[in-house]
Amino acid sequence: TRKESSAASDVYKRQERTLSIIKPDGVSRGLIGDVIKHIEGRGLKIVAMKMLHLTQAQARGFYAVHRERPFFEGLTTFMSSGPAVVMVLEGDNAIARWRELMGATDYRKAAEGTIRREFATDIEKNVVHGSDAPETAAFEIGYFFNRFEILA
Ligand code: GDP
8 A cells, every 4th residue: 555655665765874074183173072063963963983093095095086186195194194083974965964064175165154164274174074975975984884883
């Protein structure tokens, strides 16, 4: 029946997930709590989290799409310069909502009230990362977490 099939589709409906990183500048400046306050305050659910110190090779793999860009060496050196916090966020439209909360890549162009506008100091040292599309989110989440580490 229609009722049963709609109940069944609810079972399979999963909210969107995105990868979030508090970059080494955010961790070293003591901004972990501030970033998490923004995330939880906007109703995004943290379903996985860990702290790690990337090697430059791991940072290069993560940012492989940018390997031809002039800032690639600087970016991967920065991303492997100290501990970072990686998280999986879940919610309706989580990818776009997290990017909106982060603000524009260049903090000088970021909207008032966004994390980058409030905390970033540089176009590169911009405190946070967020996936930009469902395919990137799937790659980035899989880069750091296996299925048992994501608590739905
Ligand atoms: P995002 O999705 O807003 O993080 O931006 P991008 O995917 O375009 O770039 C990835 C990261 O590379 C940014 O978050 C910055 O840390 C860094 N980045 C981007 N553009 C520049 C740039 O023009 N110069 C430098 N030094 N770093 C940049």
